[in-house]
Structures are given as C-alpha cells and as structure tokens.
Amino acid sequence: MLKEKLSIIKIGGNIIEDETSLAAFLKLFSNLEGNKILVHGGGKRATSVASKLGITSKMIDGRRITDAETLEVITMVYGGLVNKNIVAKLQALQVDAIGLTGADINSIKSDKRPIKEIDFGYVGDVKEITSHSIDKLIKADFTPVFCAITHDGNGQLLNTNADTIASTIGVGMSKIYDTSIYYCFELNGVLQDFSDKESVIKNIDTETYQNLLKNGMISDGMIPKLDNCFDALQNGVQKVHIGNTAMFTKENNNFTTITL
Amino acid sequence: MLKEKLSIIKIGGNIIEDETSLAAFLKLFSNLEGNKILVHGGGKRATSVASKLGITSKMIDGRRITDAETLEVITMVYGGLVNKNIVAKLQALQVDAIGLTGADINSIKSDKRPIKEIDFGYVGDVKEITSHSIDKLIKADFTPVFCAITHDGNGQLLNTNADTIASTIGVGMSKIYDTSIYYCFELNGVLQDFSDKESVIKNIDTETYQNLLKNGMISDGMIPKLDNCFDALQNGVQKVHIGNTAMFTKENNNFTTITL
Numbered sequence A, B: 001m002l003k004e005k006l007s008i009i010k011i012g013g014n015i016i017e018d019e020t021s022l023a024a025f026l027k028l029f030s031n032l033e034g035n036k037i038l039v040h041g042g043g044k045r046a047t048s049v050a051s052k053l054g055i056t057s058k059m060i061d062g063r064r065i066t067d068a069e070t071l072e073v074i075t076m077v078y079g080g081l082v083n084k085n086i087v088a089k090l091q092a093l094q095v096d097a098i099g100l101t102g103a104d105i106n107s108i109k110s111d112k113r114p115i116k117e118i119d120f121g122y123v124g125d126v127k128e129i130t131s132h133s134i135d136k137l138i139k140a141d142f143t144p145v146f147c148a149i150t151h152d153g154n155g156q157l158l159n160t161n162a163d164t165i166a167s168t169i170g171v172g173m174s175k176i177y178d179t180s181i182y183y184c185f186e187l188n189g190v191l192q193d194f195s196d197k198e199s200v201i202k203n204i205d206t207e208t209y210q211n212l213l214k215n216g217m218i219s220d221g222m223i224p225k226l227d228n229c230f231d232a233l234q235n236g237v238q239k240v241h242i243g244n245t246a247m248f249t250k251e252n253n254n255f256t257t258i259t260l
Helices: A019-031 A043-052 A068-092 A131-139 A162-173 A206-214 A222-234 B019-031 B043-052 B068-092 B131-139 B162-173 B206-214 B222-234
Strands: A005-011 A035-040 A058-060 A063-065 A097-100 A108-112 A124-129 A143-147 A149-151 A157-159 A178-184 A239-243 A256-258 B005-011 B035-040 B058-060 B063-065 B097-100 B108-112 B124-129 B143-147 B149-151 B157-159 B178-184 B239-243 B256-258
Touching: A005 A162, A019 A068, A035 A068, A035 A131, A035 A162, A043 A068, A063 A068, A068 A097, A068 A143, A068 A149, A068 A157, A068 B068, A068 B149, A068 B157, A097 B097, A108 A162, A124 A149, A124 A162, A131 A143, A131 A162, A143 A162, A149 B068, A157 B068, A162 A178, A162 A222, A178 A222, A206 A222, A222 A239, A222 A256, B005 B162, B019 B068, B035 B068, B035 B131, B035 B162, B043 B068, B063 B068, B068 B097, B068 B143, B068 B149, B068 B157, B108 B162, B124 B149, B124 B162, B131 B143, B131 B162, B143 B162, B162 B178, B162 B222, B178 B222, B206 B222, B222 B239, B222 B256
Parallel strands: A005 A035, A005 A178, A035 A143, A097 A143, A108 A149, A178 A239, B005 B035, B005 B178, B035 B143, B097 B143, B108 B149, B178 B239
Antiparallel strands: A058 A063, A108 A124, A149 A157, A239 A256, B058 B063, B108 B124, B149 B157, B239 B256
16 A cells, blocks of 8 residues: 655754744745654754853763753753744644654653763663654644654653654654655755855765765765665655755755665 | 543642652552543742743732743743653653643634733633644543643744633533543642631532632632632533642542532
8 A cells, every 4th residue: 555645854953043934944844735744953042041041051072961951951942942832833824733752642762872981961862763653643633843852761851863853753654654854954955065055966875875975075064964864764764855945845956865 | 422531630830849749749640540631830930940041020919920031931941841841750650641732733722811901911811722632632542731831823822820721621621521620739628717727628519609708718819719610610520629639549538529
C-alpha cells in the first residue's frame, strides 16, 4: 500500500528570533499541504533570557553546556515562550497545532550524555521515539510542533539538538509515512562555492556526496549536517531538503535535495 | 447510555512550589483510576522569575496585572517550566501526560478582558472550549495537563485564572463525560469554623449553601469559589470536591463535596 506523505520541517534561531521572518515562515508552513510536523530550536533567545537572569551561557564547540539552571531557562524559553507563541500563531492561521517536548506523550526519550572529556550537563542523546503516539496526533488532524527538549523517562528533561530531533522523528515516522525532512537555515542550500550564495548544489546523492567530499567541496560545518542527512536516508527517510524558507514557495526550486 | 467518568483536578501554587508536595500529589494522581485531566497554576514561581528579571509583579485584589513582559514570564513559567516538568514527572509514573495551553489544539479560547476601571492587560476571560479535540486526546489514552494560559484565536496568548479553566473544561466535557472537578487547596475543605481546620462541611447542596450564606458561615474568600462551583454544577458538572490532596487517598473522606 502506498504510504501517505509526511513533511518534517526544522527551523532555527534565524527564523525564530525575527518576528517578520517567523510570521512569513508560519504563513508558508500553514499553506503546506498534507501531514506535517514542525521542529524548532531557540538558542539565541535562551541565551538572552539566561543573561537577563545573570546566568552565563557556556558554549564548547558551539554546544551549550546545560547545568541545572540553564536547563530551567531552556525549558522556559523553548518549551514555553517560543513553542506556545508558535502554536498560538499557527492556530490563527487555521493550523490545529499542538506544542510538544519529548516528554509529552513520551514522544522522544533520550539518555543523558555520558561525561567524557566534557560534562555537557543536562543534554540528551536521542534513544527512541514513540511513533504510534505521535501518529495518533496526526491521525486526529493535529499538527505537532516540537521544541528541542526530550526526557529520560525518569522525570528528567534534557536539552537536545533540534536537527537530531528532526532526523530522529523522520526515521521513526518513516515506518508509517513516506517521510521528507526540510532543514531551513540562512543559506539557499548546500553551496558549490561558499563565496557565491547562488551556487546551490540542487541534487546530492551518495555518489555525488563522495565526490564532493573527495574534492574538498563541502565546508567543515556542513559535513556533520550532511552525514546526519544520509544517516536519516539510510534509515528510511525518503528525501532531505536543505535551504532557506523560500523552498516552500512554489516557484522556487533553488535549494538542495538529498537522496540516497 | 451511561457516560464514562472524567475527573478534573486543579492544583495551585502551594503544591507546585514544593518539590515534596508535588511529588506526593503526582503519585496520588497517577493512581487515580479512569479518565483524568490536570489543571495547574504557578503564580508564585512566575513572581519569583519575574523579580529575577527585574519585572515588578503588579497585583490588584490578588489578580496579576499582565503587561507584555509579564505575559512572557507567565508563558515561560506556566507553559514551559512548570507544565513540562509535571509532564516529565507523570511520564516517570507511567501516566501518558501531554502538556497544553488553551492555544494547543485550540482547546480554550478566551477574550482579552475589556478595560474598565482597571486594565488587567493580557488577561483572558474564557469564551469556549473545544471539547471534541480534548476528547480526542483522552480517547487516545493521553492525560491532558493544562496550564493557566489561553489564546484569543488571533495569535495572542492570554493569562487566565486556573480555577476558571478547570470549571470551564468541566462544563465543556460534561456533554461527553460524567464529570467531577476536584479543587485542591491548603485546607481540608470548606470549614464551618475557620479557626478549626478540622470542621469540614462534608456536603453542600444548593439549599445548605443558601443557609450557610444566610448565617454568614462562609468566608468572603470562599464565596466566589463556591459560586463558581454551583455555576459549573448548573451547567452539567456532576460533582465538585474541595479539599487538600489527601482527598485522593482512599481512607480519607474529610473534604467537601458540592452537588446541586
């Protein structure tokens, strides 16, 4: 039997921080046909609230060290402020949104990251998703909006990378749906030439990716993102798209599509 | 056809603020049989976060004036910090909880309170609940956990009294379920003699309430609460219970039950 389609869209700080960008994106999101799930981060906002509360954000290699009070800020900002405002705005656009952390309906369980050289604190590495529970919401015609928080099943919330949440949900839901993931970021897509913002590589598959890597065409920051995409594809996701939010406008095809 | 039972339990700041009380209550809640909904406030915690952020909480007659920045704090604390920690703790107790504001699944819509003598700011007076959407969650075996936030349907979140949320959900769900509301507060129940904490009036109906009022037996603070209870009963709720969380222990019957 042909599976129904499901789109998972991940947005980051650049969209969330800016009222106008967020409003424009949510309008595009509301017009997307079919089953959909939104995943959002919200890091910069958390940093600014933390700073107002006198908490210094400690970052190592771009990753936030999440001590107990930083976790409180993240729970407030991601789970409350950002998530619930997005939900309210989607409702105004006739999208029957429901805001979730991984604790809600036990949707995403993770393990607290083990302490090695660095103690990341209350950071979770995703372990499993409860696809059938998330699917109950979709079948009920609700649109799940996930923030970047999971739980360990023992009452502990954990700060979790939003990209990983999107790919894990994608993999989990691909048992039920023909699943595509859309990663929205600042650029138009994966670029051939980083100094030329228009030099988007429109299609990448396993073979072209290997060639691009061999020729040093992929920037260091992009490699883990693309590895993560191929990992999702190898585990059941149909397609991954990378670009800015213009990829949801019908006339635009200037973004990157990744397939196996 | 006989309706299934649904219990709506409202807890306030005295339980939420104290880790031990909250853990004990959540354990009792997890053991409650049948369909259930939890409603929580969280006012004191919001006041303390607001104060750390340099925002002075303005109260008039015990009601919070909710300006834009106070609404942000409330959204962070009620919708994020308090709600998501309760959800994670319930999951650890095998309750498949889902945390909600009134914006989620458009569950509770309200009108921004009109400005008369006092401008309460972003405070909502409840207008309607979407019973069939809340019921989809219950039928999916999820346990809704509502915080005291609603929305106006146009993208605006609104701070809303948690007691009112509990009674409105009670009334709305009474079309589908045989609905009881449990209001948890510090006292054992409605007291005959305020200086004797054990002098609980176990049963109040319309007639006894009129007599108690006539004889000046009900304290001023209790009258609006009881009026609210009778209002819910007149609009379809079967029973309202008032007491402390011990009312959920099987051996205890020292609390107040209100019926028409």
